[in-house]
Amino acid sequence: MTKDEKWFDKKMDRREFLKKAGIGGAGLALGASGASAFFAKKVMGESAKADGGEELAFYGEHQAGIVTPMQKNVYFVVLDLHSTDKAEVIQMFKDWTDYSEKLVSGQLVKEDGANSYLPPFDTGETVGLNPHRLTLTFGISPAFLTKLGLDSKKPKEFRDLPVFPRDQLKETYTGGDIVIQACADDEQVAFHAVRNLVRKARHAVTMKWSQAGFAALGNRKETPRNLFGFKDGTANGKTEEEFKEVIWCDGADWMRGGTYMAVRRIQMFLETWDRTSLKEQENTFGRYKESGAAFGQKDEFDEVDLDLKDDKGEPVVPVDSHVRLAKETGVEIYRRAYSYSDGIDEKTGQFDSGLLFISFQKDPEQFITIQNNLGNVDKLNEYITHVGSGLFACFAGVKKGEYIGQALFE
Numbered sequence: 001m002t003k004d005e006k007w008f009d010k011k012m013d014r015r016e017f018l019k020k021a022g023i024g025g026a027g028l029a030l031g032a033s034g035a036s037a038f039f040a041k042k043v044m045g046e047s048a049k050a051d052g053g054e055e056l057a058f059y060g061e062h063q064a065g066i067v068t069p070m071q072k073n074v075y076f077v078v079l080d081l082h083s084t085d086k087a088e089v090i091q092m093f094k095d096w097t098d099y100s101e102k103l104v105s106g107q108l109v110k111e112d113g114a115n116s117y118l119p120p121f122d123t124g125e126t127v128g129l130n131p132h133r134l135t136l137t138f139g140i141s142p143a144f145l146t147k148l149g150l151d152s153k154k155p156k157e158f159r160d161l162p163v164f165p166r167d168q169l170k171e172t173y174t175g176g177d178i179v180i181q182a183c184a185d186d187e188q189v190a191f192h193a194v195r196n197l198v199r200k201a202r203h204a205v206t207m208k209w210s211q212a213g214f215a216a217l218g219n220r221k222e223t224p225r226n227l228f229g230f231k232d233g234t235a236n237g238k239t240e241e242e243f244k245e246v247i248w249c250d251g252a253d254w255m256r257g258g259t260y261m262a263v264r265r266i267q268m269f270l271e272t273w274d275r276t277s278l279k280e281q282e283n284t285f286g287r288y289k290e291s292g293a294a295f296g297q298k299d300e301f302d303e304v305d306l307d308l309k310d311d312k313g314e315p316v317v318p319v320d321s322h323v324r325l326a327k328e329t330g331v332e333i334y335r336r337a338y339s340y341s342d343g344i345d346e347k348t349g350q351f352d353s354g355l356l357f358i359s360f361q362k363d364p365e366q367f368i369t370i371q372n373n374l375g376n377v378d379k380l381n382e383y384i385t386h387v388g389s390g391l392f393a394c395f396a397g398v399k400k401g402e403y404i405g406q407a408l409f410e
């Protein structure tokens with residue numbers, strides 16, 4: 001425990017805490033001690049080990065937040081780039097690298113100097129909070145490359161997603177140039193990270209759309225259930241071998257070790273679903289609601305058997321079920337979706353809720369093939385509408401001493 005942590009550990013009340021930090025009452029100007037910094041150093045939570053003390057590495061072969069076991073919260077933001085100056089954009093990624101390293105380890109993005117007439121460098125809302133397994137994942141769209149005159153570096157598989165049957169995309173949730181996915185077991189930690197990263201880059205970017213989401217993790221061992229009450233993520237690969245096969249790009253270009261992120265903001269019509277019989281709900285997926293097992297099987301992770309027939313010779317997994325249509329493509333993706341709930345839809349008076357569908361794959365074609373097969377046929381389409389969309393190239397992991405996306409700019 002550091003000196004600062006010990007100091008905090010002595011259960012002090014909030015007023016005393018603020019006084020010591022120099023922000024109590026008139027302390028906003030100069031603290032009693034004369035120190036004017038908002039926080040020279042971040043003070044972590046009292047129960048440093050127990051509550052959110054676990055910290056995930058920022059540096060590594062691949063970016064974190066992709067095969068990292070899911071955290072409880074996501075704050076997802078898509079940015080528009082307003083600079084065509086490569087040097088400026090490189091500096092932005094260098095700054096983000098520096099900030100990210102600190103954020104994931106629960107430090108302030110920058111320690112304050114002595115001048116209280118300046119705004120604090122760090123916005124401060126995570127002081128007292130641990131890192132809560134924060135991960136930050138960065139990606140760029142095809143439009144980003146075009147804006148910077150880097151079209152020649154665009155891998156051939158990297159193009160905007162095509163229009164899919166039944167798409168009802170809204171401009172508000174579609175497009176953009178840069179994605180930042182912040183995941184953490186604490187909502188405020190995830191939000192704080194995005195807020196401070198965006199704040200640092202205000203000269204070059206504006207926010208296009210964002211989405212906060214949550215996952216029902218329980219004891220973290222079970223597959224989280226989505227808002228239809230079904231376990232979501234069961235069929236995902238679990239081994240390094242499978243990740244290599246499905247997720248990580250292995251070409252010779254700057255995307256080696258990276259992956260493509262497909263994101264869809266999918267509205268789910270909960271009121272309609274809640275009027276649907278259990279039998280019909282299960283037929284929609286081809287899985288049992290309680291256990292998550294595929295039809296004809298017992299356990300959640302038992303292999304889905306598309307060839308199974310009942311006594312009458314009918315397929316056990318319905319021909320229009322979501323799982324059959326996704327699986328029969330023979331193609332795999334890695335899904336890491338979060339539920340969202342954004343209040344009430346003004347027009348319908350119903351919940352504005354759904355799934356921030358996020359999948360990672362080494363080639364966008366994997367997602368496209370599956371989405372095309374779900375197309376008009378998927379029984380699930382009666383209960384959902386895709387309203388937002390994006391495709392982003394998520395860089396390979398960052399090595400210490402390098403910066404996010406370095407291979408692209410070299």
Ligand code: HEM
Pocket residue numbers: 226228230231232233234235236264266268285287304322323326327332333354355357367370371374384
């Ligand atoms: C709100 C929209 C969606 C919901 C509620 C949903 C829900 C589910 C559920 C409950 C399962 C079965 C359990 C599992 O393996 O995870 C599943 C499987 C799957 N879903 Fe979705 N899903 C949605 C959208 C999508 C989209 C847009 C795609 C891709 C284009 C997709 C691709 C898959 C795949 C590949 C599987 C695994 C099939 C298998 O091999 O068994 N899903 N989904």
